[in-house]
Amino acid sequence: MEATKVRTIEVIFNKKKINLSDREMTGREIKEEAIRQGVEIAPDFQLSVRHGNRLDVVDDDEEIRIRHHQEFICVKADDNS
Template identity: 45%
Template sequence: MPITSERDATDQHGRPPTRITVTVNGDPVILTDRRMTGTQIKAAAVEQGADLQQDFQLSVKRGHHYDVVGNDEVITVHEGEEFIAVATDENS
């Protein structure tokens, strides 16, 4: 049986795996799915060494402003998209 590396792997339809590069707090992060929750995006960023914590508030750049992405909110991610994650203010 041949050994298959992650790079050579294909999905159930024979296509190469999805690899979408975005930035989170200026750090490049590779996402492996087009539709992800805020929690999944933050987890991928933390796993890849981005400077944030899982309980930070995530926002995505839309034009000239940022929209908050809820932890359970599913969004469609796009190549080159920019996210920021900041600590929430517990005193507000």
């Protein structure tokens, strides 16, 4: 049986490079994977994805398409920095 090659997608998460293995993931899955890869956030932090000059919030149950070098920002929900 031939081994299946897992393709990963490199993204930027709070200025740290991480690899995601799926093309479509929920906000919760993205945060869980970032935590597994050493990003210091909590599961209840608010996740946003950068689109040009704006940030769009990604809800925990919202599924989004992952793209190479996409930038994610994750902060405490009450942090306005």
